[in-house]
Amino acid sequence: MKAAVCYEFGKPLVIEELRIRDPRPDEVKVKVAATAICHSDIHDINGDFGGGLPFVGGHEVAGRVQETGAGVTAVAPGDPVIVSLLESCGRCFYCMTGRPYFCETKVTYDIRGTLTNQKGEDVIQKARVGGFAEYVLVHESQLVKIADGLSMDVACLLGCGVTTGFGAVVNRAKVPPMSSVAVIGVGGVGLNSVQGAVICGANPIIAVDIVGSKLTRAKEFGATHGVDAKAADPVAAVKGLTAGRGVDYVFVTVGSSAALGQAFAMLAKRGTAVMVGLPPAADPPVSLPAGEFALTEKTVTGGFMGSICLQVDIPGIIALYKVGRYKLDELIAGRYPFEHINEALQSSAAGEVLRNVIMFDQAA
Ligand SMILES: [Zn+2]
Ligand SMILES: [Zn+2]
Known part of the structure; x- marks a missing residue:
């Protein structure tokens, strides 16, 4: 072959x-x-x-x-x-x-x-x-x-890509309705986190990326806002869209330690950051302000392959696709x-x- x-x-x-x-x-x-x-x-x-x-x-x-x-x-x-x-x-x-x-x-x-x-x-x-x-x-x-x-x-x-992005939101974080969500990196994985957030009933859903055209596309997939991380400080921009509080959930779909640091900073109190991307082995470790864990009850976790059960989640997404609720x-x-x-x-x-x-x- x-x-x-x-x-x-x-x-x-x-x-x-x-x-x-x-x-x-x-x-x-x-x-x-x-x-x-x-x-x-x-x-x-x-x-x-x-x-x-x-x-x-x-x-x-x-x-x-x-x-x-x-x-x-x-x-x-x-x-x-x-x-x-x-x-x-x-x-x-x-x-x-x-x-x-x-x-x-x-x-x-x-x-x-x-x-x-x-x-x-x-x-x-x-x-x-x-x-x-x-x-x-x-x-x-x-x-x-x-x-x-x-x-x-x-x-x-x-x-892989669809289930990883979707499952991080739906299975790993189990985002409740009306939660505020940011997705850092809205490519092939991140757009599925956006779609997962839509299915969960999140609002707002803020797409963050350094490529402007990706933000436009993210809105077609259900994002309510787009933040161009090249043009503006993404942490300040996300806080500006959430009454200064920050978001309840951030999904980092890019493989970058620096992005996880930004995610932590844009969380509201009791917020959860989910690291979905896999940084290259040479990426430096991320350092987080340790005091904030006690003061704000923030959570940092990871999502591996969308935490999926193949035989349940894949047919589930296909069913949503067939009725027009998943792109x-x-x-x-x-x-x-x-x-x-x-x-x-x-x-x-x-x-x-x-x-x-x-x-x-x-x-x-
Ligand atoms: Zn993959
Ligand atoms: Zn086993």
Whole structure:
């Protein structure tokens, strides 16, 4: 099968033939139809998160089941599925306490033996997916079966970016109606935090970004205000929009320690800042005024992958989409044939676009 391999950090991917092994009893081979480019893919390729080489990136995938291991019962060949990087065993402490996204039983096939190149070297399926390839081999728990008819370019977005932004608001923070919310960074993840805030009944919903055009778009997704963090001090601007108090919730969807510091400063008393973005390893630690915790009862927390349960949240968002209460099509900036993947990555790295989607040669 063809795959786009990263052999050297910061260099274009190399499209070549790889061998993918057959599924073990609890594994499924999926023929990839569409893979969206996430910002962490760019970080992976640039080596910002470290990790081994060579690897195949891409973790927001939709496709059809090609082949199942002997013990797989949840899906069958031909089924349309969304692939997530989250796998869960259903039996460990975190799975049993309703947090399967923290499953302690990690599979190892992304590191060894799943993919091999022409020279017989192991190639890593990054994030247990490796979706910049015609096929992926995953654990059955990573799959969500979807109905026929949902187009694959839209479906793949639900593998990570959509659920991460939405789930931080709905699952992690559980924002109550009429809360004030700010979202720092309104790109492919942040727009989903905005949509989550709308679903929760938050008001105002303040989009904060350094790119003016993103603020305009955020309003189309439900933001009530936009703050251009390049033109004005975002902390003062957010306070100005909330009677001087600050907001009840801030969602930081950019991977930046500095942004978390700003989020803390723009919180109202008893407010909660949720760090959703993943800063590069080299980002300096954030320092916060410790006295304010006691004086204001502020909370700082994180949101990992939207704190989601795949089999509950993904069908839930699809249901909202189908009745017109959730925007997905509007999140796609461009569609690129697989052969043009490096162009698509470059365009995503430039930062101003939403999700670029890699389309593979097969009908949805
Ligand atoms: Zn992602
Ligand atoms: Zn588990």
